[in-house]
Amino acid sequence: MPKELWKGNEAIAEAAVRAGLEAYFGYPITPQTEILEYLSRRMPELGRAFVQAESELGAINMVYGAACTGARVMSSSSSPGVSLMMEGLSYIAGTEIPAVLVNVMRGGPGLGNIAPAQSDYNQAVRGGGHGDYPRIVLAPASVQEAIDLMALSFDLAEKYRMIAMMILDGSVGQMMEPAEMPAMREIRRRDYEWAVNGAMNRERRILTSIYLNPLDEEKTNLRLAERWNEVKTNEVRYKEYFLDDAKYVVVGFGTAGRVALSAVREARAHGVKVGLLRPITVSPFPYEALNQLTGQVEAFLVVEMNAGQMLDDVQLAVRGRVPVEFYGRPGGVVPFHDEILDEIRRLVSGPLAVSSNPRDSWLTRMYRNLKIAVP
Amino acid sequence: MTTDNLVYERPEAFTETPTHYCPGCTHGVAHRLVAEVLEEMGVVNKTVGVAPVGCSVFAYNYFDADFVEAPHGRAPAMATGIKRVLPDRVVFTYQGDGDLASIGMGEIVHAAARGENITVIFINNANYGMTGGQMAPTTLPGMKTTSSPNGRDVETQGYPIKVSEMLSTLDGVGYCVRRSLHDPKNIRLAKKAIRAAFETQMRGLGFSMVELLSTCPTNWGMTPVASMKFVAEHMVPAYPLGDYKVSDAVKQIKVQG
Amino acid sequence: MQKEIIIAGFGGQGVLFGGQVLAYAAMDNGLNVTWIPSYGPEMRGGTANCTVVIADREIGSPLVKNPPLAVALNLPSFDKYEEMLAPGGTLVVNQSMVDRAPKRNDIHVIFVPCNEIAEEIGDRRLLNMTAVGALLTALPEIKLEDLEKALENHLPEKHKKLLPKNFEALKRGFVHAQKEWDKVPA
Ligand SMILES: Cc1ncc(C[n+]2csc(CCOP(=O)(O)OP(=O)(O)O)c2C)c(N)n1
Ligand code: SF4
Ligand SMILES: [Mg+2]
Numbered sequence: 001m002p003k004e005l006w007k008g009n010e011a012i013a014e015a016a017v018r019a020g021l022e023a024y025f026g027y028p029i030t031p032q033t034e035i036l037e038y039l040s041r042r043m044p045e046l047g048r049a050f051v052q053a054e055s056e057l058g059a060i061n062m063v064y065g066a067a068c069t070g071a072r073v074m075s076s077s078s079s080p081g082v083s084l085m086m087e088g089l090s091y092i093a094g095t096e097i098p099a100v101l102v103n104v105m106r107g108g109p110g111l112g113n114i115a116p117a118q119s120d121y122n123q124a125v126r127g128g129g130h131g132d133y134p135r136i137v138l139a140p141a142s143v144q145e146a147i148d149l150m151a152l153s154f155d156l157a158e159k160y161r162m163i164a165m166m167i168l169d170g171s172v173g174q175m176m177e178p179a180e181m182p183a184m185r186e187i188r189r190r191d192y193e194w195a196v197n198g199a200m201n202r203e204r205r206i207l208t209s210i211y212l213n214p215l216d217e218e219k220t221n222l223r224l225a226e227r228w229n230e231v232k233t234n235e236v237r238y239k240e241y242f243l244d245d246a247k248y249v250v251v252g253f254g255t256a257g258r259v260a261l262s263a264v265r266e267a268r269a270h271g272v273k274v275g276l277l278r279p280i281t282v283s284p285f286p287y288e289a290l291n292q293l294t295g296q297v298e299a300f301l302v303v304e305m306n307a308g309q310m311l312d313d314v315q316l317a318v319r320g321r322v323p324v325e326f327y328g329r330p331g332g333v334v335p336f337h338d339e340i341l342d343e344i345r346r347l348v349s350g351p352l353a354v355s356s357n358p359r360d361s362w363l364t365r366m367y368r369n370l371k372i373a374v375p
Numbered sequence: 376m377t378t379d380n381l382v383y384e385r386p387e388a389f390t391e392t393p394t395h396y397c398p399g400c401t402h403g404v405a406h407r408l409v410a411e412v413l414e415e416m417g418v419v420n421k422t423v424g425v426a427p428v429g430c431s432v433f434a435y436n437y438f439d440a441d442f443v444e445a446p447h448g449r450a451p452a453m454a455t456g457i458k459r460v461l462p463d464r465v466v467f468t469y470q471g472d473g474d475l476a477s478i479g480m481g482e483i484v485h486a487a488a489r490g491e492n493i494t495v496i497f498i499n500n501a502n503y504g505m506t507g508g509q510m511a512p513t514t515l516p517g518m519k520t521t522s523s524p525n526g527r528d529v530e531t532q533g534y535p536i537k538v539s540e541m542l543s544t545l546d547g548v549g550y551c552v553r554r555s556l557h558d559p560k561n562i563r564l565a566k567k568a569i570r571a572a573f574e575t576q577m578r579g580l581g582f583s584m585v586e587l588l589s590t591c592p593t594n595w596g597m598t599p600v601a602s603m604k605f606v607a608e609h610m611v612p613a614y615p616l617g618d619y620k621v622s623d624a625v626k627q628i629k630v631q632g
Numbered sequence: 633m634q635k636e637i638i639i640a641g642f643g644g645q646g647v648l649f650g651g652q653v654l655a656y657a658a659m660d661n662g663l664n665v666t667w668i669p670s671y672g673p674e675m676r677g678g679t680a681n682c683t684v685v686i687a688d689r690e691i692g693s694p695l696v697k698n699p700p701l702a703v704a705l706n707l708p709s710f711d712k713y714e715e716m717l718a719p720g721g722t723l724v725v726n727q728s729m730v731d732r733a734p735k736r737n738d739i740h741v742i743f744v745p746c747n748e749i750a751e752e753i754g755d756r757r758l759l760n761m762t763a764v765g766a767l768l769t770a771l772p773e774i775k776l777e778d779l780e781k782a783l784e785n786h787l788p789e790k791h792k793k794l795l796p797k798n799f800e801a802l803k804r805g806f807v808h809a810q811k812e813w814d815k816v817p818a
Contacts, residue, residue: 005652005659005667005786027478028509028522037509040522044531052510052522052532055448055478080447111428111444175694176652176667178659255694262692336697 003178008143008168009034011179012076012102015150017042020187022071023049025062030114031170032078032104056081060088060101067092067099068207070195072154072187076102078170079120080111083128089163090129093224094209097194098157102150102166104173107332115332116169118254121309124167125283132221134228135163136235137283139253143177145280151182160231161194167282169255169305171334228284237280238289242268246275248347249293251314252303253279255334260303263340274344282310290317299323299347303340306330308359315356323352326362339369388414392436399592399599401556402430402498406437408566409469409496412573413440422465423457425450427479429471430504448479451486454493465576467494472513473503476536480512483542487582490547494572495584497538500591501610508594512536515613520594535613539586543619549581551620555588557606561616571621571628580624588614633688635771636696639763640681640713641705641726646760650703651682653764656782657774658686666694679708686773701770703763705729705746714741722770724763724809742766742812749804755794758801765805769813776806 006014013035016024024043026036036052043050049066053059059075066073077085082103092099105120107113124137136156140146149166157164191197196207211217241261243249252260257278264276277293279286290300299322302311307330318324327343329335355361367374385391388410396402413419422440426432428447435442445453450468458466475483475497486493502520503509509522513535517526539553550572554565565587572583588610590602597605637654641647648669658665669682683699685691700721704710706729714736717723722740728747744766746759768774780799787795 003659005655005665028473028503028506030506033506033509033521037521037524041524044525050531054480054512057478111432111446171668171694174669176655177691178665258691259693259695261690265692334695336695337693338697 003180005176006143006147006179006181007034007174007176008146009104009173010038011143011147011181012150012166012173013038013042014181015147016074016100016154017046018182018184019151019154020072020185021048021074021154022187022189023051023066023073025051025053025059025066025073025075027053027056027059027077027081029056029078029081031106031116031173032076032081032102034173035076035102035104056084057088060085063099063101064088064092064095064097067097068095068196070190070192070197072158074100074102074154076104078104078106078114079108079117082120082123086123086129088129089135090131090133091209093129093133093135093163094131094220095207096161096220096224097207098154098161098164100153100157100164100166102168105167105169107330113332114170116171116255116305116334117330117332118167118169118256118305119307119309119330120167121282121304121306124165125285125313133224134231135165135283136160136231136281138164138166138237139280139282140166140168140172141254141258141278143172143175144179146172147179147181149280151185156231156235158190160227162227162231167254169334171255232284235281236284236286236288238286239278239280240289241276241278243275243277243293245273246293246296247298248272248274248301248344249297250274250276250301250303250340250344251279251290251310252276253282253310254305256303256305259335259337260340262337263344266337266341267344272344272348279310282313285313285317287313287317290314294318294321297322299325299352301340301343301347302326302358303335303343304328305334308362311358320354320356323354324358325352326358328362386410386414388419388439390437390439394437395433396430397593399590399602400430401500401587401589404556404562405469405496405498405565405587405589406431406434408562408569409467410438412566412569413438413465415570416573416577418465418573418577421463422467423461425454425457425466425468427468427470427474428505429474431469431471431498432505434469448474448477449482450474451479451482451491451493451495455486455489455491458491458493462492465494465573466492467496467573467576469496470498471504472497472499472501472511472538476512476538483538484545487542487545487584488547490549490581492576492579492581493583494576495582496569497584497586498589499538499586499610499614500589502591502594504591504594508591513538513614515609537614539584539619542584545582547582548584548620549622550575550583550625552584552618553586553588553614553616555606555611555616557588557590557603557611571625574628575625578624578628580622586614588616633773634691635686635701635773636699637684637686637701637703637767637771638681638696638699638713638716639684639703639705639760640679640709641703641760643680645680645705646757647680647705648682650760650764651684653761653779653782654684654686654767654774656786657778658684660782660785661774661778663688663773664691666691668694679706681709701767703767705759705763707731714739722767724766726759726763728759740770740813742769742809744805744808744812746805749808750801753797753800753804755797758797761798761801762805762808765802766809768806769809776802
């Protein structure tokens with residue numbers, strides 16, 4: 001298929017349709033609303049279900065219900081709305097059914113703003129909902145990647161009976177890029193052995209997340225952990241740039257990763273041996289790739305549009321063997337590439353120490369760079 | 376902001392910040408009426424307002440009173456919290472129809488059922504203004520919005536919710552009426568109702584709410600004048616103006632001035 | 633090759649569509665491109681801008697602080713982007729909306745009476761196209777014919793009758809800028 005210029009949010013919506021989305025449940029919120037608006041037209045046109053729910057709480061539980069039948073369903077929202085969905089996500093995880101959710105992140109906490117941010121990393125990757133549950137989290141950096149990962153989200157969610165979430169910052173949602181849509185897949189409602197759809201010619205089935213006996217709940221938790229091991233083995237994805245001879249490595253996901261690419265290229269043009277690792281799955285996280293690199297590099301620089309969240313994962317991988325430095329723009333600010341270039345220069349000019357909390361020195365630099373007084 | 380032939384004087388309870396509303400939007404009119412009433416009652420400095428998530432999220436920039444800003448739909452719960460620890464203050468929420476009748480339906484119903492002594496100003500403009508004109512629970516059947524592109528289809532998208540009628544069935548409600556802001560006469564009636572609602576609260580007579588039919592010329596794709604006409608011709612028939620509940624105790628209130 | 637362009641002006645001046653036309657032309661030429669708007673409440677009646685990045689490799693940052701190319705359709709945008717432009721860059725300015733001379737002398741400033749040209753053609757809404765046409769003087773990767781093809785291929789069917797006037801606006805902007813270009817001191 002030829003490339004077309006697609007806006008991120010609409011591309012995600014169409015990609016979901018082509019992946020066989022049977023029902024969409026959502027609620028308006030900027031900068032994600034175009035997904036809902038697009039599907040409000042597209043889904044009825046194809047005779048598929050679209051519901052604008054009364055709230056995100058309603059939407060995620062509609063997803064919960066529909067997913068219990070084995071149908072391919074999803075919701076999408078932005079940060080404050082996703083916070084409301086956390087209860088539902090925990091129930092979905094506890095019930096071990098597949099569900100897909102897109103979070104087009106904006107500046108927070110609280111009502112914050114509608115500018116692009118990456119501050120829901122921890123919420124997405126580490127939990128948000130209560131209980132001990134793993135989930136797959138994909139972080140596209142471009143419109144094409146968002147399209148490709150949308151279809152993959154459904155496949156992974158169903159393969160592992162797990163939540164697959166796509167997190168992207170508002171700028172990917174609002175950006176237009178040439179992209180190629182996959183062909184329309186047919187809707188295939190599989191008769192999963194767990195799906196609840198009427199006990200015709202079979203034993204009845206029950207889907208629930210309640211295990212009153214703690215030993216049963218413990219077994220459930222162990223089963224989830226075991227399944228997560230499979231995901232960790234099979235599904236880690238990331239993209240490498242200039243890593244072969246890199247002495248310094250920048251790590252960034254989504255938009256922060258692609259802004260870093262511009263900085264890395266410019267530094268390379270000045271002879272600096274710097275590379276970039278851009279995680280595509282942030283859960284499972286590419287720990288092993290970073291572990292391998294640790295033998296070769298002098299320092300890492302983590303770049304995020306938040307106050308240092310993925311930073312913890314990089315530190316887990318590097319385990320204090322070489323310095324890990326941090327640069328972030330929280331609150332809805334997208335860094336320009338020259339800011340990251342300055343940070344790369346700082347790394348190169350050294351000396352750097354292994355610090356357990358690179359956020360402290362980052363904070364000091366932020367107050368200085370922004371010329372604001374430390375409160 | 377509306378250009379009725381009212382002689383306009385900025386009430387003291389209104390700050391000098393120019394409003395951010397679109398031309399012809401009646402949010403500004405509603406703000407002004409509330410500010411005038413609070414000022415006339417002499418309670419501005421004992422008022423705490425609760426702003427919603429919606430076009431009026433920045434209401435606190437315009438009222439010269441203390442304010443908080445609630446999560447989407449939760450204003451009645453925040454107002455309950457404030458009122459319960461400061462029972463002698465005047466506490467009001469200002470909410471849109473998406474905020475109040477969609478995501479916040481649970482909070483508003485229970486605040487009303489508990490008979491919370493708070494006042495609610497409810498702006499019904501038949502859509503989600505702030506997010507660019509999606510369908511609201513109050514969107515009229517057949518009305519086109521960005522999330523009901525072929526017009527609201529009641530078969531799949533449900534029927535409008537009549538909030539005043541619904542809440543008036545609850546025993547905790549002291550005062551619950553619907554007014555409109557589409558012409559000077561109705562604006563005067565709206566102001567009287569807002570006064571009555573706050574008087575209800577001052578006397579501890581239970582939950583009070585004024586629903587105000589409003590315009591959203593920007594998302595309706597109409598001129599300010601056409602949108603006033605739309606309210607008169609389409610909104611008023613669907614949402615009849617009137618007093619849905621005025622408790623006996625509230626009926627006794629005599630307002631001087 | 634990589635070029636970054638910012639187009640800025642009031643909401644309603646066709647800033648976003650102006651950028652999209654460039655993006656379509658770049659795509660049709662087989663280049664990579666990103667188009668990103670400023671978004672949010674400030675778009676209601678306020679200023680709007682979009683950034684277009686064109687490259688022959690994977691595009692990193694879709695935003696740029698100091699663009700080599702910019703279009704300013706009103707005075708606030710002229711003020712802002714004259715300051716931001718990279719040294720040696722080119723700024724196309726809508727002369728109809730500004731009343732001052734440039735302050736910097738290390739950039740090319742091309743004045744185009746966009747409103748007047750658009751009105752002469754008979755549709756004020758075409759002012760964005762005159763500016764985009766003018767910009768091509770400093771963007772050899774895209775030819776006038778590429779833009780025309782882009783409009784032809786991607787303009788919604790219902791606007792197709794406007795094509796000839798769009799072409800004329802692009803062309804007049806381009807021709808005007810070429811004449812101006814000879815005058816601007818580098
Ligand atoms: C939890 C959550 N969901 C969604 C939003 C996005 N949002 C902001 S305003 C709004 C609707 C506002 O509509 P309404 O209450 O009718 O107010 P209006 O703008 O029409 O006055 C929505 C859905 C949000 N901020 N928080
Ligand atoms: S979008 Fe609608 S409700 Fe919001 S300020 Fe504009 S006219 Fe008023
Ligand atoms: Mg509304």
